[in-house]
Amino acid sequence: MRTPMPTKPLNDTAVKQGRKSNARWVVAGLMWFAIAINYIDRTVLSVAAPELIKEFSLTPEMMGIVLSAFFWSYALLQIPAGWVADKFGQKMGLGIAVGSWSLATAATGLATGFASLVGLRVALGVGEAGAYPANAGIASKWFPDKERATISGLFDSASKFGGAVAMPLIVTLMMTFDWRMTFVIVGLTGLVWSLIWWWYFSDTPETHRSANAAEVQYIRGGQAQQHGVDTTIAMKWYELLKHRNIWAMCLGFFTINYISYFFITWLPTYLVKEQGMGLLKMGMVASLPLICGLFAEIAAGWLSDRVVHSGRLSLTATRKLFLIVGLSMALCIGLAPLTTSVGLTVLLLCIAKAGTTVAASQVWALPGDVAPKNMTSTVAGLQNMVANFGGVLGPVITGFIVASTGSFKMALVFSAVLGMLGILNYALLLKKVEPIVASTPTEPRHAAAPPPPPQVLNEPYSR
Incomplete structure (x- = not known):
C-alpha cells in the first residue's frame, strides 16, 4: 500500500510571480528518445537479414517467421502493458519496457540459429x-490538456525519425563492425537511456525534484480530469469495450496503421519493382515520406492544441477535423500508382504518409481525453493492440494482391478504400470526446490523498 502522494506548497513565490519550471519538456525529450530507440531496435534485424540467412542457412520461410515473431507478443501484450503502467506507474512501466527490449536486442548478437532468433524477437x-x-x-499526467496533442504528436514523431535514420545508421555500424556487434551497440544505447530514466523521472510532477509549484499548478490547473492525486483504477479493462468511443478509436487506428505499414514494409520493393529505382536512389526516396510525416505530425499536434485553446472549435470538433483531414490526405496512396510521373508518385506518397501522421497526432491524444481516471495507459494499449493487427494484416494482404495481380495498383487502391472507411468511422461512430465515468471504482490501490486547494491557472478545454 502506497502512502499518499505529497504535494508542493501552493503559496510558492514562483506561483505568485508566474515563473514555472519546465521539467515536463525534459520528460518529453526522454519520451521522444524512447520511441526513436524503439523503432531503431525493431529495424536492425531487417538490415542484418542477409547476413543471418547466410550464417544460419535460413530459408525464406524461416526468415519470414523470424521477422514476424516480434508482432506476436507486441500486439497481444498491449493491454497487459498498459494495465501494468497504470497500476504500478509509468516510471516502472516504461523503464522496464526499454530495459528489457534493449537486453533482447543486445542478446541477439549472441544468437546461435533459428530458434534463438525467434525467441529473442518475441x-x-x-x-x-x-x-x-x-x-x-505520462502525457495525461505531466501535461495540461492544451498541450496534449502537441506532446502526443511529438513523441510519436520519433517513430518516423527512427525509421528514417535506422537504415543508414545500422548499415554504417555493420560496415564498421559486424552484425553481432551492431545488435550489442544498439541494445546498449537503450540501457543507457533506462539508467537516465530511472534517475530523472517521477510518476507525477508533484513528486519531481525539478518541477516547482508553479509548473505543477500550470499542469493541474489545465486538466479537466485531475491525475495523480487519487490513484484508484476506475474499472476493469474489458469494461472499456462497452463504450462506443473506444470502438471508434480502435477501428479508426486500425485503418491508419494499415496504410502506415506500407511505408516501412513494401515501399522499398514498390520503388524498385514498379518505379525502376536503383538501391541507392530507393534508399533516399523511401525516407522522404517518413521525414515529411515527422514534421507533419509535430505541426498537427501543436496546431490542434492551438485551435482548441483558442475556443474556435470544441475538443470533439478539433479531434474529428484533424483525424478526417489526415485520413483524407492518406487517400493519396490510392492515387500514387495511377500516375506515370515518378516525381508525382513520390509526392502523393509523401502526402499520404504525412496524412497518417496528422491523424496519429490525435490518435495518441485521445486516450488521455476519454480514459476513465488513471486508465490512460490501458486505453492506449487496447487501441494500439487493435491497430497493430492492421499493421500485421496490411503487408500480408498487400503481398497477396501483388502476387495475384502482378502489380501494386490494386493493393494501394485497397488501402485508400480502408482509409475512406476510417473517415466514416471517425465522422459517425466517434461521439463527444470526454472522459468515461465509471459508476464505482474496482481496483482501490490506497486511500486517496486530499486534493490541493483549487487554483486554476488555465482555461479548461471546451469539449
Whole structure:
C-alpha cells in the first residue's frame, strides 16, 4: 500500500510571480528518445537479414517467421502493458519496457540459429509493448490538456525519425563492425537511456525534484480530469469495450496503421519493382515520406492544441477535423500508382504518409481525453493492440494482391478504400470526446490523498 502522494506548497513565490519550471519538456525529450530507440531496435534485424540467412542457412520461410515473431507478443501484450503502467506507474512501466527490449536486442548478437532468433524477437515484442501505452499515460499526467496533442504528436514523431535514420545508421555500424556487434551497440544505447530514466523521472510532477509549484499548478490547473492525486483504477479493462468511443478509436487506428505499414514494409520493393529505382536512389526516396510525416505530425499536434485553446472549435470538433483531414490526405496512396510521373508518385506518397501522421497526432491524444481516471495507459494499449493487427494484416494482404495481380495498383487502391472507411468511422461512430465515468471504482490501490486547494491557472478545454 502506497502512502499518499505529497504535494508542493501552493503559496510558492514562483506561483505568485508566474515563473514555472519546465521539467515536463525534459520528460518529453526522454519520451521522444524512447520511441526513436524503439523503432531503431525493431529495424536492425531487417538490415542484418542477409547476413543471418547466410550464417544460419535460413530459408525464406524461416526468415519470414523470424521477422514476424516480434508482432506476436507486441500486439497481444498491449493491454497487459498498459494495465501494468497504470497500476504500478509509468516510471516502472516504461523503464522496464526499454530495459528489457534493449537486453533482447543486445542478446541477439549472441544468437546461435533459428530458434534463438525467434525467441529473442518475441522477447523484443514483450518489451516494446509497453512503450506507447506508458507514454500516453505520462502525457495525461505531466501535461495540461492544451498541450496534449502537441506532446502526443511529438513523441510519436520519433517513430518516423527512427525509421528514417535506422537504415543508414545500422548499415554504417555493420560496415564498421559486424552484425553481432551492431545488435550489442544498439541494445546498449537503450540501457543507457533506462539508467537516465530511472534517475530523472517521477510518476507525477508533484513528486519531481525539478518541477516547482508553479509548473505543477500550470499542469493541474489545465486538466479537466485531475491525475495523480487519487490513484484508484476506475474499472476493469474489458469494461472499456462497452463504450462506443473506444470502438471508434480502435477501428479508426486500425485503418491508419494499415496504410502506415506500407511505408516501412513494401515501399522499398514498390520503388524498385514498379518505379525502376536503383538501391541507392530507393534508399533516399523511401525516407522522404517518413521525414515529411515527422514534421507533419509535430505541426498537427501543436496546431490542434492551438485551435482548441483558442475556443474556435470544441475538443470533439478539433479531434474529428484533424483525424478526417489526415485520413483524407492518406487517400493519396490510392492515387500514387495511377500516375506515370515518378516525381508525382513520390509526392502523393509523401502526402499520404504525412496524412497518417496528422491523424496519429490525435490518435495518441485521445486516450488521455476519454480514459476513465488513471486508465490512460490501458486505453492506449487496447487501441494500439487493435491497430497493430492492421499493421500485421496490411503487408500480408498487400503481398497477396501483388502476387495475384502482378502489380501494386490494386493493393494501394485497397488501402485508400480502408482509409475512406476510417473517415466514416471517425465522422459517425466517434461521439463527444470526454472522459468515461465509471459508476464505482474496482481496483482501490490506497486511500486517496486530499486534493490541493483549487487554483486554476488555465482555461479548461471546451469539449
